Amino acid sequence: MKADPSPRPKILILVSGEGSNLQALIEASRERDYPADIVAVGSNQAKAPALAKAAHANIPTFVIEHGRYGSRDEFDGALMQEIRRHNPDLIVLAGFMRILTEGFVRALRGQLLNIHPSLLPKYTGLNTHQRALNAGDKLHGVSVHFVTEELDGGPIVAQAQIAVGADDSAETLAQKVQAQEHVLYPIVVRWCCEGRVQLGAEQVLFDGQALHQPLVLPAN
Ligand code: GRF
16 A cells, blocks of 8 residues: 555544533544544543543543642653653643643643633633623633643634623623634644644744734624
C-alpha cells in the first residue's frame, strides 16, 4: 500500500464532566471533510459521563485519577506520559477541571486549546454566568484560547457572544453559552488542524497573520 503523504492530524481530548463539548467534537469529526481524527479521550475523573460518550463512539479512553498522585507534578507527569503514547497534534481541553503545571503547559505550547464560558478576559475562573449577571452585562459568551501558564489567560482565538436578556438566570445563560460552545469549538479545532490557526511568539496567527482581536461570532 502506498504510504500516506500527509497523515491526518490527531486530536486528544481531556475531560472531567458531562462531555457535551466532546460530543459536539465527535459529531463534527464524523463529517466527511473534517480534517482530523480523535485518537483518545482522557479524564482525571473515572466516573465522568464524558468517558461513556467516548466509549460509545469507539474512541480509546484513559483515566489518570488526580487523587492517586501526591503532587500536581506527579499527576502531570503521568498525564504527559499517556499523551505522548498517543502522539497527538492537538490536545483539546473540554471541561477538564484541573489546573496544569507551568512545565506541562510550556512543553505543549501551541498544542493545547481550552474553552472557557465567558468573554475573556472577563471572568476567568468559576461562576462566570452569575458574575456576568451581577455585573449587568448585556453580552456574555464563550472563548476558545490557547493554554499558557496564565490561568484562562492565553491568547484567544475566537469568541461566540450571546445576548443577556432581562429574564436570564445563571442556568439559562449556561444553556445558551453551551449551545454556542458546541458550534464554536469544532470550528476552531478544525482551523488548528488545517494549520490556519497557530500560536505565534506572542499572538495567535490566522492564515499566517497576527490576530489582533479574537474572531467573533456575534449574538443574533
Ligand atoms: C463548558 O461549559 C466549558 O466552557 C467549561 O466546562 C464546561 C464543560 O462542559 N470549560 P461539557 O463537559 O463539555 O458538557
